[in-house]
Structure formats: C-alpha cells, structure tokens
Amino acid sequence: MENPSIQRIPLQVSHNCVIASIQVELSEEMFAQFDKDLLEKLQDSGATGIILELSGVEIMDLEDFGFLRRTMAKGKMMGARTIIAGLQPEVVSALIELDAEVDDIDAVQNLDDAFMLIDASVRPTEAEWNG
C-alpha cells in the first residue's frame, strides 16, 4: 500500500545534539525519511551527538532494531555519537530475548541522563583546555 504522506519524526537541536523523539511505531518508509532528515540536521547544525528518545515505542523487532543501528552507524560517520533514551522495559526484554546485539549501545532512562552523558563526553576537560 502506497502512503503518500509519510509521517516525519520531529528533530530539534539542543546541547549540541540532535534530539529525535520517536513516539510512534516506525515503518520502513518512516525510517528512510528519518535517516535523511537526521543526517541533514547533523550537517546543518554541526551537532556531535544524537539522542533517540524512544519512550513511546512499545514494539521493536529485530528489523526495527536493525534500522536503528544503521541510522546510528550513519550518524557515527557524520561524527555524532548516539544515545538511546527511555526504552520501555518490554522493549528491552524483547530485544534481549531476540538476541539483538546491544553491547555497543549507549542507553539511559531519560533525556536528562542523556544530556548528562553527552555533556560529559563532548565538553573538553580542563586539561584539554589548558592544552
């Protein structure tokens, strides 16, 4: 079935991060649009971090997770580190049961923690300032 109006995921920039709040179940078309929008936003803003806020997602299978991983890999190639925030316990259980590869995923419970983690990693240390 052709969907002429693909729902887009809103992106905003804060703390030198592109923040994507995903509150709906994602389809393949939405992921494709999301990838495109996210990479353009990274380029325009020069952001060095991505926060994927996924508290609204209830069901994620291996294919969805694969899409997310590819998005994260693309972000990495644009110089941005991704942090996943707010995964529901049900989604986490399912991903682990499905044997998803999660070892290299950075995840936190909420946006506040995501900002703390990002700030800690992007702000130069005093020693670096003093060079």
Added chain:
Amino acid sequence: MERMKSTWIRIGEEASVASSIVESGRIAGTLGFEKKRQLMISTAVSELARNILKYADRGEIIITPIQEEQRCGIEISVRDRGPGIADIEQAMKDHVSSSGTLGLGLPGVKRMMDEFEIDSALGRGTRIVVRKWV
C-alpha cells in the same frame, strides 16, 4: 485443546505486518494477557510476519484463542510457501543469519512464547505454530 474462532491475516506488504501486530495484541488483551505479555506476543508476531515478507514474500498468520482444561491461551500459526529452511537446527541457534546481518529471530520467538513448533523443508515453505498461555 479447544479452539475458538480464528482471525486470518494475509501477509504481503509492510501494512499487513502492522495489522498482525495490532490484531495479535488486541486478541491477547481480550484473552486476559497483561500488557507486558501482550507486547511480547505482538513482538513475536512482528518477527514472524517480517520473516515471511523477507524470505517468502507472502504468507498468512492465523490467530486462534485456545482453551485447555482450566487455562486459556493464544495460538499463532504462521505459514508461507517460500524457499523453506534447509537446516532448522541451525536456524534455531542464536546469531545465525541467512540474509545479511539479521537472523531469523526464531530462537527469540521461542523464548518469548510457551510452545513452539516448526515444520519446514527446502522448497516446501515453512509452518510455525506458537502458543502462549495466560
């Protein structure tokens, strides 16, 4: 085991995967599965439906409420006439994939459900039946 009226869903495009997810969750809910277990069932169905799209193009999912003695549950039967699985034992191991980076997810589906049966052979398609009790 007693079977109630089944819901058939033809799998053939992305939207049909979404319907199978919604329907399985809805039926599980009416049978008394708590939310967390509904989502597990829906995720398993999503995985199975996606496998059909990926490997067999089309197939069907049949969702049936079941009852046995004092317990009730849900049965999900998935079948396709795709290429079939050459080595089932291999497909039931974690970290196995026959198409790139993603596996079939079958070991995960088995873990998420209470019962899991699979029948497949090269050229004969695949039939998988899973059940979960409330």
